[in-house]
Amino acid sequence: MPVLEVNDLSVAFAQYESGLRRKELTVISGLNVSVGSGEILAVVGSSGSGKSLLAHAILGILPGNARLAGTIRYRGETLTPARQAELRGAELALVPQAVTFLDPLMRVGRQVRLAARGSDPTAAQRAVFARYNLPPAVEKLYPFELSGGMARRVLVSTAVVSGAQVVIADEPTPGLDEAALRETLGFFREMADAGRAVMLITHDIEAALRVADRIAVFYAGTTIEVARAEDFADTGESLRHPYSQALWRALPRNGFIPLAGFQPANCNLVAGCSFQPRCPRAATECAKAEPPPRVLRGGMVRCHYAS
Amino acid sequence: MRLEACNIGYRYEQGPWVLRGVNLDLNSGEVVGLAGPSGYGKTTLGRILAGYGQPAEGGVRLDGEPLPQTGYCPVQLIFQHPESAVNPRWRMRDILREGGSPGAEVCGELGLRPEWLGRWPNELSGGELQRFCVARALTAQTRFLIADEMTTMLDAVTQAQIWQAVLKFSRRHELGILVISHDQNLLKRLCTRVVDLVELNRGSCS
Amino acid sequence: MNGSQFDMAAERPGRPLTGGICQPGFHRRHRMAGMVLLSALLLAGIVAGGILLGDSRVATHLDIRNAAPSLEYPFGTDWLGRDMLARTLKGLTLSLAIGLITATASVGIALVLGLMAATLGKTVDSCISWLIDLFLSLPHLVTIILISFSLGGGVKGVIVGVALTHWPSLARIIRAEILQLRSAEFVLTSRKLGRSRWWVATRHMLPHLVPQLYVGFVLLFPHAILHEAGVTFLGFGLSPQQPAIGIILSEAMRYLSAGIWWLAFFPGLSLLIMVRAFDVLGDNLRRLIDPHSAHE
Numbered sequence: 099m100p101v102l103e104v105n106d107l108s109v110a111f112a113q114y115e116s117g118l119r120r121k122e123l124t125v126i127s128g129l130n131v132s133v134g135s136g137e138i139l140a141v142v143g144s145s146g147s148g149k150s151l152l153a154h155a156i157l158g159i160l161p162g163n164a165r166l167a168g169t170i171r172y173r174g175e176t177l178t179p180a181r182q183a184e185l186r187g188a189e190l191a192l193v194p195q196a197v198t199f200l201d202p203l204m205r206v207g208r209q210v211r212l213a214a215r216g217s218d219p220t221a222a223q224r225a226v227f228a229r230y231n232l233p234p235a236v237e238k239l240y241p242f243e244l245s246g247g248m249a250r251r252v253l254v255s256t257a258v259v260s261g262a263q264v265v266i267a268d269e270p271t272p273g274l275d276e277a278a279l280r281e282t283l284g285f286f287r288e289m290a291d292a293g294r295a296v297m298l299i300t301h302d303i304e305a306a307l308r309v310a311d312r313i314a315v316f317y318a319g320t321t322i323e324v325a326r327a328e329d330f331a332d333t334g335e336s337l338r339h340p341y342s343q344a345l346w347r348a349l350p351r352n353g354f355i356p357l358a359g360f361q362p363a364n365c366n367l368v369a370g371c372s373f374q375p376r377c378p379r380a381a382t383e384c385a386k387a388e389p390p391p392r393v394l395r396g397g398m399v400r401c402h403y404a405s
Numbered sequence: 406m407r408l409e410a411c412n413i414g415y416r417y418e419q420g421p422w423v424l425r426g427v428n429l430d431l432n433s434g435e436v437v438g439l440a441g442p443s444g445y446g447k448t449t450l451g452r453i454l455a456g457y458g459q460p461a462e463g464g465v466r467l468d469g470e471p472l473p474q475t476g477y478c479p480v481q482l483i484f485q486h487p488e489s490a491v492n493p494r495w496r497m498r499d500i501l502r503e504g505g506s507p508g509a510e511v512c513g514e515l516g517l518r519p520e521w522l523g524r525w526p527n528e529l530s531g532g533e534l535q536r537f538c539v540a541r542a543l544t545a546q547t548r549f550l551i552a553d554e555m556t557t558m559l560d561a562v563t564q565a566q567i568w569q570a571v572l573k574f575s576r577r578h579e580l581g582i583l584v585i586s587h588d589q590n591l592l593k594r595l596c597t598r599v600v601d602l603v604e605l606n607r608g609s610c611s
Numbered sequence: 612m613n614g615s616q617f618d619m620a621a622e623r624p625g626r627p628l629t630g631g632i633c634q635p636g637f638h639r640r641h642r643m644a645g646m647v648l649l650s651a652l653l654l655a656g657i658v659a660g661g662i663l664l665g666d667s668r669v670a671t672h673l674d675i676r677n678a679a680p681s682l683e684y685p686f687g688t689d690w691l692g693r694d695m696l697a698r699t700l701k702g703l704t705l706s707l708a709i710g711l712i713t714a715t716a717s718v719g720i721a722l723v724l725g726l727m728a729a730t731l732g733k734t735v736d737s738c739i740s741w742l743i744d745l746f747l748s749l750p751h752l753v754t755i756i757l758i759s760f761s762l763g764g765g766v767k768g769v770i771v772g773v774a775l776t777h778w779p780s781l782a783r784i785i786r787a788e789i790l791q792l793r794s795a796e797f798v799l800t801s802r803k804l805g806r807s808r809w810w811v812a813t814r815h816m817l818p819h820l821v822p823q824l825y826v827g828f829v830l831l832f833p834h835a836i837l838h839e840a841g842v843t844f845l846g847f848g849l850s851p852q853q854p855a856i857g858i859i860l861s862e863a864m865r866y867l868s869a870g871i872w873w874l875a876f877f878p879g880l881s882l883l884i885m886v887r888a889f890d891v892l893g894d895n896l897r898r899l900i901d902p903h904s905a906h907e
Binding site for chain 2: 142143144145147246272273274275276277278301302303304344345346348349350351354355356357358359360361363
Binding site: 455456457475476477478481482484486489490491492494503504505541542546 | 795796797799800801802803804805806807815818819
C-alpha cells in the first residue's frame, strides 16, 4: 500500500483580472500520484506546470486564495488541513530549494535540533551532521555563513532528523555541477533505501532518471504518465504518452528535438486533452474529450491513443 | 568579427585572484562552450566579456577595439534567472522592445505568444520569461551572445526549443555564441569546441 | 509572430471545483476600494467643514458659554461660547495643510539626500549617512522645538521644524533601494541595450521609488500632524490666535478639572480619527496600485 496517495487533486486560484472582476485559474486538475516506502518518485515537468504547488498542497501550505479539491491520503488516512498541520515537519517533510527557507537569525544547529524528535535532539543533530560530513563547527553558524554545499546538506539534515516518513524535495538540484549533483541525489537515494517515501520534484529529467524508481510526468497541471525509470531508454518507444517521448527526445544526448507550441497555464483553457494542440498524433477525438487515466504496461497514461 | 579576452585578471578589492591570465577568443558564427565546476569564475568571465564588469588586468577586444561603454552593446548576456533580468513593473511588450525590435521570425521560433505581451512578468513562467529575455537580446545589432546557464532552470523541451531558435538566428546572422554550462551533453550538442576554465585560468583558485 | 494553435482553444466547460471561488459578492478589492472611498470622504468632509463654516460660529457668544454637547452644538461650546465643532474642523484643516506641506517637504529632502548618497560616491555617502544617524538619534520633539523656537515659532517655525526632522528614515530607505536597483540585472541589461543613464533612472528606477516615496509620505503625514499638535500644545508652535488642534487641546486642559470634558475629548478624538483615516487611505491605495499584490 502506498504511504502517500493523491487522488483527483485539483487546485485553483482566485485572481483579480482588472478592476473588481475576478477569475478562477485552475493550475492542477485531476491529478493522481502515489509514493510507496523505500521508493523515489520523481515528478518531472516544466516550470509553471504546477509541480511546486503539488508539494504545497500535500503539506497544506497553499496561499489563502487557493481552493483545493480531491483527496490526499497518508497511510490510508484522508488528510484534513488540521491533520496536515500536525504531520508537517513530523511525518511529512519538505526539502526546499534554498537556504532562504531557514530562519536567518537562528544558528543552524539549533534549527536542526528543533526539527528533531526523540529524547535527545542534540545527539540526533550531531549524528546527522556527522553523517553528512558537516564539521561540528557548522552547528554554530548562521544560514548566511554556509557555503552552497553546506546549505544543501543542512536542509537535507533537517528532513532526515525529523524522522519524517515522506520527504518531498522541491527542485533540489538545479545549477549544481556534477560532483554536487551526485552527492545530493545520493542523499535522497539513501533516504529511500532507509524505508522513506521520497517525492523528488524537478524539471531536470536527467537528474531524476539517475535515482528515481518511477517517473510521473507532469503537464499542464496533471500527471499525463507514470512510468518506470527503465522506460526512458533508446528512442523512447516504451514511453506511453507523446509528451513524455518529446521530453526524452528533447534531451541534448537524444536528438535535441524541440516541440513547437507552449504549455497552457490554465488547465481549463484547452478543450479535450491539454497536450492536443502540440501533439503529433492528435485526432479529432482528442479535441473533444479529455482522456481519462488508465493503466498501461505497468504504468499510467492519459492518452486516447497510447498502446 | 572577433571577440577576444586578453590576459584577463579579476579579483574583489584586494582579495585572491578569481581569474588570472585568461585568454579566450570567439569568432562570428562560432558556438563555443565554457565548462568548469562551480566557483571557478565562469559567470565572472561571462560578465566581463559582455561588459558588465571591468577586469583588474587585461581587457576585452571586439575586432581590436574595446567594448563600447554607452549605446547598444554588440555583446549581449543572458542570465540564468530570467525573473531578475526583467523589470517586474513593466509589461512584457515594453520589456521585449527595450533594445529595439526583435524580428518577427525569431519571436515566432522562440514560441512567443501575442497574448503574453500584455502581461506582467509575475504572470509568466520561468520558461516563458526566458524566451522574452532571449528575444530581447537577439536584435540585428547583436554580434555575440554570452549564454550563462541560459536553460539550466528549464525543462528539456523548452531548452531544445530555445536553443534551436538561437542556433537558427546564429546561422542567419553570423552570431557568435559562448555557452556557459556544466551540462556536458548540452555543450557537446551545441558547440564546435569546448574550453575548460580550469585549464585557462592561472588564478589562485584551484 | 504566429497566431495559430491557440485559436482552436475554446473555454472548456468541465470540472469546476466544489463551490468555486469566484462567487459574486463582497471581495477583498471591494472592501479596499470601499475603505479608500470612505476615508477620502471623511478627510474631504473635514476640509469642507473647516473652510465652509463661517466665522460667526467661532465668534464669542457669552450667552452660551460652556454649553454641554447638544444637537445644536454637537461638540459643545467653550468658555467664550465658541462652537467647538467649528473650532475642531478649522483646527484639523490647518493641521491637514501643515501636514501636507511638511510631509511633502520631508519626502523631497529624503529623495534628494537619498539620491545623492547612492550616486555621488563614498565621501558624500558617508557624510549623508552620518547626518541621518545624527537626526535619528535626537528625539524629534526636542529638535522640532529647537528649530521652531529659533525661527520665532508660528506656522513657519512649525513647518520648517517638522519638515527638517522627518526625512532621515525615508532617506535611508531610498538610499538602500537605489543601491540595490543599481546592481539589479534588469538595470545593468538596460544600459547594455543602449539606454542612457537618464532613461534608466526615470524608466526603471523611478517606478520602484514611487511606492517607497508614497508609503513614506503616508507614514510621515500623521506623524507630522501629531508632532505639530504636540509642539503647539507645549506652547512652542502656533500662536494662540490660530485655531490649531494643539492650541485647543492645551487650552482645554485648564477646564478639565472643572468637569468641562468635551473641550478636550471631541477635538482629541477627531484628531485620532483623522490620522487613522489617512493611514487606512494610504495603505489600501498602495495595495490596490501595486502589481505584486494586485492578483491576490
